[in-house]
Every structure is written in C-alpha cells, then in structure tokens.
Amino acid sequence: MVERKDHYRDTIFALSSGAGVSGVAVIRLSGPSVRFGLETMIGDVPEARHATLKSLYSADKRELDRGLVLYFPGPNSFTGEDCAELQVHGGRAVVQAVLECLSGLDGFRSAEPGEFTRRAFDNGKMDLTEVEGLADLIAAETEMQRRLALEQSSGSLSDLYDGWRQRLVRARAMIEADFDFADEEDIPGSVTETIWPELRQLLGEIDRHLLSAKAGEIIRDGYRVVILGAPNAGKSSLMNALAKRDIAIVSDEKGTTRDLLEVHLDLDGYPVILQDTAGLRDGAGAVEREGMRRAMDAARRADLILLLDDLSGRAGAAPVTDGDVARLRVGTKADLAAHIDRDDLDCLVSVKQDDGLSSLLSLLHSHVHEAAGQATGTLPNRQRHKEYLRTCREALEEALENDSDPLELRAEALRRAGNALGRLTGRIDVEDLLDLIFGEFCVGK
Structure with missing residues (x-):
C-alpha cells in the first residue's frame, strides 16, 4: 500500500470496467493533477458533469482514440478530489495506449486496489460500513445479497449506529450537567428519571439488532x-x-x-x-x-x-x-x-x-x-460488527446495572460504549483495519 504521506500527492488512474475486450472501457482518474491530465490529452477541461465527445492524444500528439470524457471537480465527486472518466473503446490496444499515456504524465501513477474508495473514506465521503457495503455490492451474486449490500452502501447501518452514538453522547452530556450544574434551574429533571430509562431502551434495541446478525451472515456469506x-x-x-x-x-x-x-x-x-x-x-x-x-x-x-x-x-x-x-x-x-x-x-x-x-x-x-428471516438493510453481517456491538452492549449494561457507582464512572462506561460504535463506522481509531478492508476491492474502485 502507498505511504500515507503520498496519498494525496499523486494523481491515480485505473481501468475500472474490468479486463478483457468490451465495447466500452472506463478509465478513472482522481487527484490534484486531473485537470492537467485532461488538458494534456484532450486540449481542455470539459464542462463539469457533462459527457463530452473528445479525441485523446498522446504526449507526441498521436491520436489514441475518440470517446466520452467526464469531469467531476472536487469536493463533489466520489473521492472528494478532482475526478475524471475516460470512456474509450474496449479493445486491448486502445486501453493499453491510454494507460501508458497516463503513466507518462508527471505525478500520475496506477491506483492500488481499493484506493479510490480509500480516498473517499479519508475525505469523509463514506464511512466504513458504507465501504463494506460497496465491497459486498460489487461481489454480490444473488438478489438478496444485492439488496442487503445496496442498503448498507447507501448508509442504513451508518445512520443506525450514528443515531445510537448521538443518544449516548446526549446521555453523557446530561450526566455532566447533573454534577456540574446541579444548582441551575434550566437543567432538565434528574438524570435517574430521564436518562437511564432511555438508555435501557437503547440496550434493548442493540440486543434485537445483534439477534439479526446470523441472518446477515447467511445472506452475505451463504447458507x-x-x-x-x-x-x-x-x-x-x-x-x-x-x-x-x-x-x-x-x-x-x-x-x-x-x-x-x-x-x-x-x-x-x-x-x-x-x-x-x-x-x-x-x-x-x-x-x-x-x-x-x-x-x-x-x-x-x-x-x-x-x-x-x-x-x-x-x-x-x-x-x-x-x-x-x-x-x-x-x-x-x-x-x-x-x-x-x-x-x-x-x-x-x-x-x-x-x-x-x-x-x-x-x-x-x-x-x-x-x-x-425478514431481511432488511440494517443487518450486521460481519464479525467485526458483532464484536464492536457486543463491546458497546457490555459497556452500556455496566453503566445501567452499577447504579451505586459514582456518576463519573457510569459516564466513562457510556464513553466506551460510544467509542465502540465510533469504531464500527470508522470515526475512531481504526487505522489497523483499513488496509484489510480496502484490500478487498478490485483495482479501479
């Protein structure tokens, strides 16, 4: 994998439509020099997000092919960087000639497997559960796998876990308010009356969600x-x-x-x-x-x-x-x-x-x-999902059951529960997981 310090310095490119002869081949580009690459190969930068028919030329002005060119300026692109797609004829000689031309441009290199999606993650365009859903969508072989992966890649799990995490953050904030501003009149109610019943309800939701993990694994991995x-x-x-x-x-x-x-x-x-x-x-x-x-x-x-x-x-x-x-x-x-x-x-x-x-x-x-069961898009379907959910559940249960502990200790348990949910979506301390997850992708995605 490319060193992290060079991650945004290079402009990457790859054949995204798969190897082999085809009617159309799609070559993707992403990075700071995309505009330079387009100006070099087609003479200008086409209007953003409009397909434009252009001739593509090599550095010595030989015409390589004629095809559609699309330009997506960042941050409104898949990776969050400037991106482009070259839709050329899918013959091997044509594709090879275009790729060789790109490799000869200063600051351009071939993409690593999953590097486009990795940049989308690093730029906040996707979180880890959406990344995993996208990988599953590419690999889907059956209709139920497609449905589950599409829901997950669209953010259904992200929304669920982020919602749970926000409820934990709110609970911690109210605990802090309870022992920091106990004498203030505008602090709502007592923590015992308002927060703990809500958190017990959240614990039940997590338990029901964990019960659906087997169904998610069956759909993703097979019965x-x-x-x-x-x-x-x-x-x-x-x-x-x-x-x-x-x-x-x-x-x-x-x-x-x-x-x-x-x-x-x-x-x-x-x-x-x-x-x-x-x-x-x-x-x-x-x-x-x-x-x-x-x-x-x-x-x-x-x-x-x-x-x-x-x-x-x-x-x-x-x-x-x-x-x-x-x-x-x-x-x-x-x-x-x-x-x-x-x-x-x-x-x-x-x-x-x-x-x-x-x-x-x-x-x-x-x-x-x-x-x-009745499969929906909010099914945990990977081992790491279950592990972090169980960590969250255990910490939440600790905060609920140890009602004789000082509020500071119970708030710390809630912090650990929230951090486990943050690791699920990649918001907290998941660097050791990233190479493994993005390595599942093919080159060009």
Missing part, C-alpha cells in the same frame, strides 16, 4: 448445507442434480468422494453453499477416514444437514449424528424401493427419474427463509 450419508447413498448424484451440472464423480465404488466438494446455488435470491462429503462407514482406510473426519467437521459448522437414507437397501443406514444443527432426512433411490413405510423421512427423491427434487428444494427454501 451452508452439508450432505451426509453412507457410501453409495446417492450423495454425489443428489448434489449434481441440485447443481444441474456434474460436480462430483458418481460411481458404485465406495470411497469415491474423499474430500469436500462445494457448489454455490442461488435459491430464490438466497445464496446457498452445498457440500458433498465422504461416505461414513466403518473399516475405511487412512485417507478415507480423513475424508470422514472432514465431513463431520463440516456438518458441525453447517446450517442444515441433508441426512441421506438409501431406500434400495444397497448402501448402509444413514449415519447417526449429534449436535443441534437442523437436519432433513431424505430417502434416496425411491424408484428402487420395494415399499416405503418410513414416517421419519422428510422427503423422498429419485435422481434417476427426476422425482422429488422440487419438494426437496421447497424444503430447503423454507429452511433458508426461516434462518434469514
């Missing part, structure tokens, strides 16, 4: 479904059928699957991670036993287990699993069963005859929807 069963119970066949392509090898030979196989599904907008595992049996060799260990480890971390029973009787019985992970018992190879008298099964499928799969998908959808 994990692990397929368990004896060898040849139909695990790989079921996975291939649900994925609608050949992911796993299907064979009558036992122990074909020895490692975890994973496929990502879009189930009505919800991201689902489906994992095939090694068959569980006694008497396996060392490599197969390691596969079974990994299978059980994956099952413990799953959100749902599909426990397969081979109704043809050719495979062994479904393994016995413990723990509190939700599970569905699925009878496989239903077309080969002589008779089915099993009230412990949640679903019957026959992959060969394409029967029962829609019912299984419906059950999966019900479980995912129940786990994700």
Whole structure:
C-alpha cells in the first residue's frame, strides 16, 4: 500500500470496467493533477458533469482514440478530489495506449486496489460500513445479497449506529450537567428519571439488532448445507442434480468422494453453499477416514444437514449424528424401493427419474427463509460488527446495572460504549483495519 504521506500527492488512474475486450472501457482518474491530465490529452477541461465527445492524444500528439470524457471537480465527486472518466473503446490496444499515456504524465501513477474508495473514506465521503457495503455490492451474486449490500452502501447501518452514538453522547452530556450544574434551574429533571430509562431502551434495541446478525451472515456469506450419508447413498448424484451440472464423480465404488466438494446455488435470491462429503462407514482406510473426519467437521459448522437414507437397501443406514444443527432426512433411490413405510423421512427423491427434487428444494427454501428471516438493510453481517456491538452492549449494561457507582464512572462506561460504535463506522481509531478492508476491492474502485 502507498505511504500515507503520498496519498494525496499523486494523481491515480485505473481501468475500472474490468479486463478483457468490451465495447466500452472506463478509465478513472482522481487527484490534484486531473485537470492537467485532461488538458494534456484532450486540449481542455470539459464542462463539469457533462459527457463530452473528445479525441485523446498522446504526449507526441498521436491520436489514441475518440470517446466520452467526464469531469467531476472536487469536493463533489466520489473521492472528494478532482475526478475524471475516460470512456474509450474496449479493445486491448486502445486501453493499453491510454494507460501508458497516463503513466507518462508527471505525478500520475496506477491506483492500488481499493484506493479510490480509500480516498473517499479519508475525505469523509463514506464511512466504513458504507465501504463494506460497496465491497459486498460489487461481489454480490444473488438478489438478496444485492439488496442487503445496496442498503448498507447507501448508509442504513451508518445512520443506525450514528443515531445510537448521538443518544449516548446526549446521555453523557446530561450526566455532566447533573454534577456540574446541579444548582441551575434550566437543567432538565434528574438524570435517574430521564436518562437511564432511555438508555435501557437503547440496550434493548442493540440486543434485537445483534439477534439479526446470523441472518446477515447467511445472506452475505451463504447458507451452508452439508450432505451426509453412507457410501453409495446417492450423495454425489443428489448434489449434481441440485447443481444441474456434474460436480462430483458418481460411481458404485465406495470411497469415491474423499474430500469436500462445494457448489454455490442461488435459491430464490438466497445464496446457498452445498457440500458433498465422504461416505461414513466403518473399516475405511487412512485417507478415507480423513475424508470422514472432514465431513463431520463440516456438518458441525453447517446450517442444515441433508441426512441421506438409501431406500434400495444397497448402501448402509444413514449415519447417526449429534449436535443441534437442523437436519432433513431424505430417502434416496425411491424408484428402487420395494415399499416405503418410513414416517421419519422428510422427503423422498429419485435422481434417476427426476422425482422429488422440487419438494426437496421447497424444503430447503423454507429452511433458508426461516434462518434469514425478514431481511432488511440494517443487518450486521460481519464479525467485526458483532464484536464492536457486543463491546458497546457490555459497556452500556455496566453503566445501567452499577447504579451505586459514582456518576463519573457510569459516564466513562457510556464513553466506551460510544467509542465502540465510533469504531464500527470508522470515526475512531481504526487505522489497523483499513488496509484489510480496502484490500478487498478490485483495482479501479
């Protein structure tokens, strides 16, 4: 990462529309020398925020291309600095020629991954939760991921946490007023009567918000479904059928699957991670036993287990699993069963005859929807969100419960609670997090 002292000295540029041949390629610029770069390449600076058709020239006056140029003067731009976009033809030779021309200009350099967004953060155009939402929006693969990321990048979490922090600041101010200006007539009421009930209400809001963290993680990271069963119970066949392509090898030979196989599904907008595992049996060799260990480890971390029973009787019985992970018992190879008298099964499928799969998908959808709940844009969805929220909650609870402590100590607990919320949005002491967060972005964003 570029040294912080040089952060604003250079003008940065990058191809923002992705590598490869395309109809149009977008090259972004940001920094103090954007006007100089435009004057050098197109002869002038176009009207702000208006697309202008211009020819682009190299330093030796060779025409490179003809395209649209947009200029966004700071501070009313994405980064808060002077910015520009060059929309040129997307051929590799054209893009390379424009990038080489820019790199030859004094004070210009290629942007680091996430550096445009980092400058927007440093210039107060975005906070950390909005930055994370933007990163998630770029990476979104399903409709629910897009909705959650769009809400977060638009400031829904920021507004919530800033509102909570302001309530804590107000409470501290009133405590200060209580013991500094106790004799003044215009100081409202007693702290005990006005502040502490409001803070207890805030504690309840934070508790309810934390309860929604699991739903946020499911939408952002995916709902994990692990397929368990004896060898040849139909695990790989079921996975291939649900994925609608050949992911796993299907064979009558036992122990074909020895490692975890994973496929990502879009189930009505919800991201689902489906994992095939090694068959569980006694008497396996060392490599197969390691596969079974990994299978059980994956099952413990799953959100749902599909426990397969081979109704043809050719495979062994479904393994016995413990723990509190939700599970569905699925009878496989239903077309080969002589008779089915099993009230412990949640679903019957026959992959060969394409029967029962829609019912299984419906059950999966019900479980995912129940786990994700009524998703809104105010869901915490990262581990650091939960950690700072818990820190805030603990400090707030300390101030509320220790009512015999001096007001100074209770006010200090409220200060720590507010600081935890400030670290969530990046307003306080988060320098150690920044490189990690902005490193998630692609070059040009």
